[in-house]
Amino acid sequence: GAVVSQHPSRVICKSGTSVKIECRSLDFQATTMFWYRQFPKQSLMLMATSNEGSKATYEQGVEKDKFLINHASLTLSTLTVTSAHPEDSSFYICSANPLAGMTDTQYFGPGTRLTVL
Amino acid sequence: KQEVTQIPAALSVPEGENLVLNCSFTDSAIYNLQWFRQDPGKGLTSLLLIQSSQREQTSGRLNASLDKSSGRSTLYIAASQPGDSATYLCAAAGQNFVFGPGTRLSVLP
Numbered sequence: 001g002a003v004v005s006q007h008p009s010r011v012i013c014k015s016g017t018s019v020k021i022e023c024r025s026l027d028f029q030a031t032t033m034f035w036y037r038q039f040p041k042q043s044l045m046l047m048a049t050s051n052e053g054s055k056a057t058y059e060q061g062v063e064k065d066k067f068l069i070n071h072a073s074l075t076l077s078t079l080t081v082t083s084a085h086p087e088d089s090s091f092y093i094c095s096a097n098p099l100a101g102m103t104d105t106q107y108f109g110p111g112t113r114l115t116v117l
Numbered sequence: 118k119q120e121v122t123q124i125p126a127a128l129s130v131p132e133g134e135n136l137v138l139n140c141s142f143t144d145s146a147i148y149n150l151q152w153f154r155q156d157p158g159k160g161l162t163s164l165l166l167i168q169s170s171q172r173e174q175t176s177g178r179l180n181a182s183l184d185k186s187s188g189r190s191t192l193y194i195a196a197s198q199p200g201d202s203a204t205y206l207c208a209a210a211g212q213n214f215v216f217g218p219g220t221r222l223s224v225l226p
Contacts, residue, residue: 041149042166
């Protein structure tokens with residue numbers, strides 16, 4: 001089956017630093033990837049839609065200058081949390097949608113737990 | 118290792134019917150159980166979140182229940198409408214976040 005990986009699985013960083021999270025589709029190409037985050041005891045919420053070769057679309061309330069998304073290839077999207085602060089500590093998950101015409105199914109990565117000290 | 122399944126895989130009903138979607142999970146050590154809606158080509162939309170200490174949650178025509186001991190959750194949709202047509206996913210949040218394969222719902226006018 002389709003596999004999506006995320007790296008790193010866990011990261012602890014100091015306040016003010018930037019953290020990059022990678023999302024890779026290992027055995028399929030994805031024109032669209034999605035980034036989600038989950039704060040403790042809250043629902044997983046969509047942050048942004050990442051489209052290969054174009055700018056990401058951000059959900060309301062998500063700062064595009066803080067959460068930089070780069071979808072440079074059909075198998076890789078990166079989320080960079082710039083100048084991270086403790087309130088950015090969260091669980092970040094990506095999902096990948098295979099090329100159009102194949103399926104609407106999304107395949108999810110295992111998630112990245114970010115802790116900002 | 119947590120495994121999440123959903124039954125049925127697909128469902129087609131006439132408008133106005135009440136319906137139940139089922140979600141089962143193997144590891145009861147979860148923090149919460151979440152239900153999502155997925156429209157084609159779109160990201161997930163969160164519908165309901167049930168904390169592990171809760172039995173059910175309601176939002177409008179949606180009601181979700183959780184029985185941790187039996188590893189089951191159900192999503193009840195009352196008076197279904199064509200706009201409810203989508204894929205519905207449940208996810209068990211524990212040490213890992215594990216999604217079910219989804220139920221594809223079609224509500225016919």
